[in-house]
Amino acid sequence: MSQPLPLKGIRVIDYSHFLAGPYVGRCLAALGAEVIKVERPGTGDAGRQHAYTLDDQQSGYFLQLNMGKRGVSVNMKDPRGKAFMHKLCDSADVFIENYRPGALDKLGLGYAELAARNPRLVYCSISAYGHTGPDAHRAGFGLIAEAKSGIMQMVGVPGEAPPLLRISLGDMYTGIHAVAAINAALLGRVASGRGQHIDMALYDTLVSMHEYAVQCYTLSDGTVLPEQTGHDMPTSTLYGVFRAADGDLVIAAQVDDAWKRFAAMLEDNGAPAGFGADVRYHSLNGRNTHRQDILDVVKRWVAVRPVAEILRLLDEIDIPSAKVQRIDEVLADPQIQARGMLVEQRHPRYGTLRLANLPFRFSDCDTTVHQVAPDLGEHNAEVAAGLGFSAGEIASMQADGVLFTQGDVP
Missing domain, CATH: 3.40.50.10540 (Crotonobetainyl-coa:carnitine coa-transferase; domain 1)
Known part of the structure; x- marks a missing residue:
């Protein structure tokens, strides 16, 4: 220095x-x-x-x-x-x-x-x-x-x-x-x-700070108003917060290539047969249209597994994900240190x-x-x-x- x-x-x-x-x-x-x-x-x-x-x-x-x-x-x-x-x-x-x-x-x-x-x-x-x-x-x-x-x-x-x-x-x-x-x-x-x-x-x-809400409204001539969506993003399936067996985590598999890797991994690890190959889910518009069906599968899969196991599986296929950490976990995080x-x-x-x-x-x-x-x-x-x-x-x-x-x- x-x-x-x-x-x-x-x-x-x-x-x-x-x-x-x-x-x-x-x-x-x-x-x-x-x-x-x-x-x-x-x-x-x-x-x-x-x-x-x-x-x-x-x-x-x-x-x-x-x-x-x-x-x-x-x-x-x-x-x-x-x-x-x-x-x-x-x-x-x-x-x-x-x-x-x-x-x-x-x-x-x-x-x-x-x-x-x-x-x-x-x-x-x-x-x-x-x-x-x-x-x-x-x-x-x-x-x-x-x-x-x-x-x-x-x-x-x-x-x-x-x-x-x-x-x-x-x-x-x-x-x-x-x-x-x-x-x-x-x-x-x-x-x-x-x-x-x-x-x-x-x-x-x-x-x-609005990166999309203002243009959604103005460019749609006032027909699109952002609303509360709970724990995920309806316009970016799959992108949200999920409850695992021992805590909460976030998953960002909203990009087409990432989604395909994610869905195939789920199918290999207990999700319904054909889930990974379902072409209805291979485009963002398709995933958004069938959002609730996707959420039902993902939530059930996540709910019975510990956070650490899910993160390990997602890291192996390069899907962005993270545990929802308490502040004590943040301060102990090796990355923060x-x-x-x-x-x-x-x-x-x-x-x-x-x-x-x-x-x-x-x-x-x-x-x-x-x-x-x-x-x-x-x-x-x-x-x-x-x-x-x-x-x-x-x-x-x-x-x-x-x-x-x-x-x-x-």
Whole structure:
């Protein structure tokens, strides 16, 4: 590893909370940026109270999303706090926020004011609906965007309410799009000399995620509406989730050649005679037409066999398949370990922490972050000194709570 990280020398102000914004900051830190996390005095980022907590104090959620950052806590109600923030933003390349549109204008941290002071600033806003449109003023979370986007309506069992998506799809998908947009704006700044405002909406990004539903509807003149399908894909037989004797697995044999190998193997291992040679099933349209007949055979075959046996048979004929794993099985998976998808960090109070890594892999630099998330206001004095504040000014701001540190009384 001989190259510096790609964003070395870029300063990022992370004025965000909970998930989407902090995830952007975490990614930029992993890519080499200096990321300064700014929090309110007292409780800080609301994500600090989110499960899972250590000693009812330290949130694993916060540790996961804020590793690699330096932390300051500033009282923006005090004029000295506002002046500190303006000076900090004047020194920055990127500013991240995920508040409701207009909220930061009231604090003097809106795009127009900061860009007037620092025209090279790339300012990234993340919100539920974006800064334009009739819903721009409305509050929202990933759950709201998932429901409104049409994604939630397509999952689950017909006749039942859709399940809750147990990962924050809207926040994470918007976050990584924001990372891409910020890097593009930084690259564009090389030629233009100017930053710009990036307006990211959770709702927008989830609508953009539809790889087939939108065109199914528009190209069919509104006659095709994706519906809940339960455990398989009616337009891609055979592609779905199946229950074995001792667990669940997924099978992807939807391509013609793969289907023929799969069906022949089933027949060789107890499926009805002629199943593999049935030409009705040798094309995708034919399989989709006779989907229920196929599912009846496959489900019966799978149900009486252990997952490991089924996977072995499928691996032998190169059919994509996998066990539906619990998170403990994921963390013990040799593939995940080989890819370095768990990062170990040494915390001064809690010892070794094992947290999910980011999937960035570069040939000539390492993006693994070993620096733990900061305590509230941990780097107040260090950052203030770097901005040119004197020792006396820093001491005065700390004594008056303008710069707040964990353990202080707000």
